[in-house]
Amino acid sequence: MKWIYRRLIIVFLTIYAAITITFFVVRAMPGDPIDALAQELVWKYHMSYEQARQLAMSIAPFLPKGDILHQYIRYMINFFRGNLGVSISYSTGTPVISILAAAIPWTVLVVATALIISFTVGILIGMVMAYKHGSKLDSGLAVLFSITRSIPEYIAAIILLWVFAFELGWFPTRGRYDYWALEALKHGDVFAFVWDVMWHATLPILSWIVVHVGGWALGMRGSTVSVLGEDFVHYAVARGLPSRRIVVTYVGKNAILPLFTSFMLALGFMFGGSVFIEYIFSYQGIGWVLYQAIIERDWFLMMGAFDIIVVAVVIGALLADLLYGFLDPRVRRPA
Amino acid sequence: MSEPIISIRGLRVVYHALRGVVKAVDNVSLDVMKGELIGVVGESGSGKTTLAMAILRLLPPKVARIVGGHILFDGLDLATAREEELRKVRWSRISYVPQAALNALNPTLKIIDHFMETAKSHGIRDRKWVVERASELLETLRLEPERVLNSYPHELSGGMKQRVLIALSMLLNPEVIILDEPTTALDVLTQYFILNLLRAIKEKYNMTMMFITHDIAVIAGIGDRVAVFYAGKVMEIGDVYTIFKRPAHPYTRALIKSIPTLTGNIEEMKPIPGTPPDLINPPPGCRFHPRCPYAMEKCKRVEPPMVELKPGHLAACWLLA
Ligand SMILES: Nc1ncnc2c1ncn2[C@@H]1O[C@H](COP(=O)(O)OP(=O)(O)OP(=O)(O)O)[C@@H](O)[C@H]1O
């Protein structure tokens, strides 16, 4: 049991270090929130910079005071108390926590769905490719996937948006749901709302899948090919086991093992969403919030969003370690 | 012990490799007698595993092909039998212990599950029967059934795994077991121990065993008969006593001389000079002639026939013909 305490201490230190680094990196970025806001005012209302800066200061009175070391200490204390500060770019003074809490479910909806679909589909295709190793189907898909996996997310998103939203009009161009759907929900029509949400989420999910399915498929293909060469597979055939059992319990299970850790890490990264996909579909999840925060130099919101991602990834890695033992008896530790 | 249970006649197996066609088993005829333990001996690459895989029809489908000959077993020609017929024979009537035994078990399954699934695949659903039978076999092989059955493969030592595979091969009480170098990965003591167990088990369950090894000394202690393989061909067949006391073929003699003994003088041990031939372009005539100290002109051109020197003792060499 001792190793789990050691593991937890490492988790804590990792999170602590990552948050510290985030704090200083964010603060080292050129520009500050007041400056960003003043620039915007100058641009919008044609004020002089001096005037705009005065106004900006009065709009955003929440900026940290004192030297940066004191600010850092205060931030850390507040962080571990669950207080991530307030935003200046959103309606001024909104707690960062509540902005993030409102955005996370939407990101999780999109990315979790996309991740599960691309993982499942990728694994199945990867296994088929491995079984047909060297065939035209296999090499064709291998080429296709090495192309799709190197497409940047925003390109995939733009192409899908253009084709399926603008040209064909099958899907909405932006947003998480329509106004009428929210009204319907208020009148108790849950189904209409859920349907509208799914309709809006389809293209963001598809963009994610298009980019990521190839990686899972190619990973599974490689790992399946090596498992297929293992003695225990040939020996299972010799013992007359039905091929279904061999495919699932002998090949599938052993081939997925090496992908499991990446899957858990991807689950962690999912809380970061995809900045580009959410930005292009104006999908207000964490990625979108993060993008806004960076533009506005909204320090606390930026740090909060980064911190969420860090914590999620570290916990994902921890879970991967803990759960791996259940899948692979070779690393199972004595209870 | 006089009638053959498996009769191999003129068997030819080739592999289609990148460099060309490998004649891994070339015109092999061999009888496996009911109830005997026959050793198949030969250097690495001589085609022993290929012969075993051909009998079970487990050769890699795309690369390997049986291009000629028959493997007769209970009125069936295994060389040409259909897949359904083979399935009835495999494991329940002829089973085997694989050569690369250390990685032959699924790392994610417990030992008991390996027994269960094997039984289930052959229509046995009685879990209690499987546990009892597996325990009995493991006990005979001097393993603790409780502990071993509930272990994962990685929790067992190499020697234990090897014995688990032997037990698995006997689960369905097959008539024939082919053991492909079942002891090479083991230390000498464990090897000795397992060999004696095999002999005892064979007697107890009245099985036929085909024991493949590159170490002719291993056969001396436990075998009834020996078939000596060289470059995909049988060079000599005879009972163990004859082969060791009066080997007829120069290759067999060289093989026996190459055995290191603990008490013997190291100078007396003679490794066979030269290397085994390339099976894509095997030498014409007798395949052993490039390494044979007695090679004659004829040996380089014409393949020697198998001649019976005395009942049950056959050799293929021009010195004897
Ligand atoms: N899959 C394959 N593809 C091509 N050639 C093969 C293949 N498997 C075996 N061979 C060739 O067939 C010949 C016989 O191999 P085999 O494995 O039957 O030898 P062996 O007597 O069992 O040797 P060892 O003692 O090393 O196990 C060798 O020359 C080998 O290179």
Ligand SMILES: [Mg+2]
């Ligand atoms: Mg072999």
